[in-house]
Amino acid sequence: xxxxxxxxxxxxxxxxxxxxxxxxxxxxxxxxxxxxxxxxxxxxxxxxxxxxxxxxxxxxxxxxxxxxxxxxxxxxxxxxxxxxxxxxxxxxxxxxxxxxxxxxxxxxxxxxxxxxxxxxxxxxxxxxxxxxxxxxxxxxxxxxxxxxxxxxxxxxxxxxxxxxxxxxxxxxxxxxxxxxxxxxxxxxxxxxxxxxxxxxxxxxxxxxxxxxxxxxxxxxxxxxxxxxxxxxxxxxxxxxxxxxxxxxxxxxxxxxxxxxxxxxxxxxxxxxxxxxxxxxxxxxxxxxxxxxxxxxxxxxxxxxxxxxxxxxxxxxxxxxxxxxxxxxxxxxxxxxxxxxxxxxxxxxxxxxxxxxxxxxxxxxxxxxxxxxxxxxxxxxxxx
Ligand code: PMP
Ligand code: GLN
Numbered sequence: 001x002x003x004x005x006x007x008x009x010x011x012x013x014x015x016x017x018x019x020x021x022x023x024x025x026x027x028x029x030x031x032x033x034x035x036x037x038x039x040x041x042x043x044x045x046x047x048x049x050x051x052x053x054x055x056x057x058x059x060x061x062x063x064x065x066x067x068x069x070x071x072x073x074x075x076x077x078x079x080x081x082x083x084x085x086x087x088x089x090x091x092x093x094x095x096x097x098x099x100x101x102x103x104x105x106x107x108x109x110x111x112x113x114x115x116x117x118x119x120x121x122x123x124x125x126x127x128x129x130x131x132x133x134x135x136x137x138x139x140x141x142x143x144x145x146x147x148x149x150x151x152x153x154x155x156x157x158x159x160x161x162x163x164x165x166x167x168x169x170x171x172x173x174x175x176x177x178x179x180x181x182x183x184x185x186x187x188x189x190x191x192x193x194x195x196x197x198x199x200x201x202x203x204x205x206x207x208x209x210x211x212x213x214x215x216x217x218x219x220x221x222x223x224x225x226x227x228x229x230x231x232x233x234x235x236x237x238x239x240x241x242x243x244x245x246x247x248x249x250x251x252x253x254x255x256x257x258x259x260x261x262x263x264x265x266x267x268x269x270x271x272x273x274x275x276x277x278x279x280x281x282x283x284x285x286x287x288x289x290x291x292x293x294x295x296x297x298x299x300x301x302x303x304x305x306x307x308x309x310x311x312x313x314x315x316x317x318x319x320x321x322x323x324x325x326x327x328x329x330x331x332x333x334x335x336x337x338x339x340x341x342x343x344x345x346x347x348x349x350x351x352x353x354x355x356x357x358x359x360x361x362x363x364x365x366x367x368x369x370x371x372x373x374x375x376x377x378x379x380x381x382x383x
């Protein structure tokens with residue numbers, strides 16, 4: 001009996017580095033500062049609200065665009081934070097996580113042969129999401145070591161086929177952020193063109209030192225041509241909930257929903273009921289930056305006793321470190337060896353480059369309990 005053959009649509013893709021490093025950490029009992037997720041508990045109140053919603057009978061399909069009361073509170077939040085009025089009816093769709101919002105946005109608009117500018121290091125789903133739609137990633141390195149965008153390079157790489165520019169701020173894995181001058185450059189590049197934007201803002205509240213988040217939602221001229229993706233998992237320490245949302249123009253969102261309705265259709269109802277209530281208290285998201293900044297600073301203080309050299313982290317829950325005072329091994333070998341020999345897992349930054357570019361930098365996630373960070377540092381000091 002012969003089985004049908006399958007030609008991979010993603011021949012270059014293996015298992016994501018996050019799963020590889022988390023599995024290794026679990027197998028070896030290592031402290032896991034690799035994959036980005038908090039190890040401290042989420043809000044008891046939010047858990048109780050979900051429980052309550054289930055007991056109150058909110059257990060059937062929600063509206064395919066997302067629970068209306070949740071979209072309304074999100075529109076209020078956007079108006080309050082970014083000064084832009086968006087319609088909850090036509091511009092916001094609740095999705096099963098940020099990853100899905102990104103994939104759906106790209107699938108909604110990309111056609112074979114379209115070119116998409118992707119800055120590397122890039123979150124690992126972007127390029128496969130471009131390629132599975134037959135589009136062509138145009139990779140541009142962020143400038144090392146500050147990981148800012150070289151806009152002159154962007155201008156040089158534009159062609160008549162450029163369809164989208166992908167942004168991510170605060171940035172995973174580097175912790176860099178977009179500044180108002182970046183937005184001005186972007187505006188001048190896209191004005192009068194057919195270029196769309198995808199802006200991944202899942203870390204919107206994880207921004208430090210009082211710097212305002214340069215959200216695309218602040219700029220109605222850019223929002224007209226953008227999909228902006230968010231994640232409740234990142235905001236409320238519940239990455240396992242896989243719930244997020246997409247914000248766009250009414251015209252783009254109409255098309256997004258055509259794809260969404262035949263994929264997931266609608267998202268987990270009780271969580272949406274709970275979030276609609278919980279988000280009414282603005283402190284639940286406004287307090288996040290200071291909370292994570294304190295963790296960044298504590299981790300930095302602990303790590304100052306090691307031979308690792310920090311690069312600045314302005315946002316996200318990640319901090320990059322160079323290890324050139326320790327070794328000249330490739331970063332993948334280094335992270336595996338450190339996990340095995342010293343019991344601390346991290347992520348090699350070369351995994352975020354399709355070319356495997358290796359600047360001998362590793363990423364640590366500091367969204368962890370103080371004791372986890374202390375345990376990791378105790379071990380890393382021995383290197
Ligand atoms: N984008 C970036 C940059 C991320 O780090 C993550 C977190 N994994 C996501 C998107 C996806 O978020 P979610 O877990 O809600 O799918
Ligand atoms: N965003 C998380 C990270 O960067 C992980 C998400 C995932 O495992 N896909 O570590």
